[in-house]
């Protein structure tokens with residue numbers, strides 16, 4: 001039996017209707033209503049978001065337009081003029097609070113609207129911080145922006161499976177893209193990072209030493225003020241229960257860190273509560289500028305210096321023996337002074353010393369003081385130019401490490417810890433014209449801080465010497 005064959009089969013493409021065309025009419029009407037309601041909700045959400053992000057530049061014109069519509073031009077014009085007068089007066093009388101509460105708010109809105117929002121998508125794509133998966137683009141979202149004049153803090157929500165390393169690798173590119181001098185990355189919480197875009201350096205001007213405190217009760221050994229931080233607050237170092245290492249090339253301002261500490265301690269030194277002991281292997285070029293501050297000081301790296309260190313190491317052990325079972329930490333009520341050992345060029349003692357025997361003795365004594373001196377009230381303030389392990393093998397024993405201007409990028413991680421350079425702590429990029437500027441890392445605290453020590457001039461040192469001998473602040 002022969003089968004029937006279609007003589008002219010249909011070869012056209014069957015029209016394919018979208019699925020919703022097949023829905024019943026009532027359901028389509030309902031869908032239109034729901035879609036319209038959704039659009040209204042989205043538009044309202046956008047409106048509220050814009051009002052929150054741009055409270056001044058978005059809400060103020062709206063209110064002004066409404067007032068003009070209701071009451072005419074005159075009242076609005078008068079109110080605006082009055083407001084401008086009040087703001088001008090505020091700026092004159094209290095410029096600091098005006099900048100913080102009013103001006104920076106305007107700058108924030110301006111920079112968000114003009115710099116970050118319009119360029120965000122393009123920069124994210126070109127920097128390869130977005131991901132396309134099955135036709136959908138995942139893009140980091142721009143969150144809170146806050147301008148502080150010298151820097152903009154931009155909060156970002158990363159896309160899933162992204163880490164802060166991806167952002168650290170693109171720091172330079174991001175800075176150039178948003179017209180900033182540099183960029184630093186900070187992880188705030190899971191999936192949220194903050195980018196600091198720096199526009200100027202608030203530490204570019206030197207900071208004069210403050211007036212000498214005249215009472216030793218004003219000296220807190222846990223909070224010794226050494227200078228200012230980038231954000232304008234005081235830079236404080238803990239001396240009690242801590243050891244401090246300062247590293248920087250020649251002329252980076254190591255001496256200013258040293259003298260700023262001595263400056264703050266002056267009343268306590270005068271009253272015998274703090275005792276300074278110094279070793280200056282450079283022949284007294286540095287510590288010899290104010291020998292009045294020191295109880296004992298040696299100006300070379302020979303036998304005398306080593307014996308001084310060994311003597312202190314013995315004192316550390318002796319005090320520790322006496323404190324055992326009595327107290328855990330040195331306190332101010334003890335009749336023994338808190339001792340600060342200042343070593344101006346550590347490498348000359350423990351690395352460049354030609355006599356091997358002296359070198360080993362110095363190294364052993366110093367390590368004893370650094371590792372055991374915290375509880376019995378001994379603090380070492382060591383300054384060095386070269387932070388390599390061969391030079392300072394025990395740098396990890398210092399709780400506070402200060403990186404002044406350094407020569408090479410690898411030295412930054414040596415001083416401050418692995419990975420901090422990638423986050424923006426660029427001590428090797430500190431300007432030659434800003435001695436005293438440094439990055440500081442204290443154990444147990446988060447990221448390093450950028451700071452500048454006070455500029456203690458030769459005249460200040462003369463005043464300091466007079467104060468320590470005569471007992472009166474000039």
Ligand SMILES: Nc1ncnc2c1ncn2[C@@H]1O[C@H](COP(=O)(O)OP(=O)(O)OP(=O)(O)O)[C@@H](O)[C@H]1O
Nearest residue numbers: 206249250251252253254255256435436453454455
């Ligand atoms: N905090 C500071 N603010 C402004 N100028 C400073 C500051 N610290 C140092 N200077 C200036 O920088 C120059 C070098 O400073 P300093 O002698 O402290 O450097 P250093 O690192 O101790 O150098 P070296 O290793 O040769 O002893 C000096 O002329 C000093 O006046």
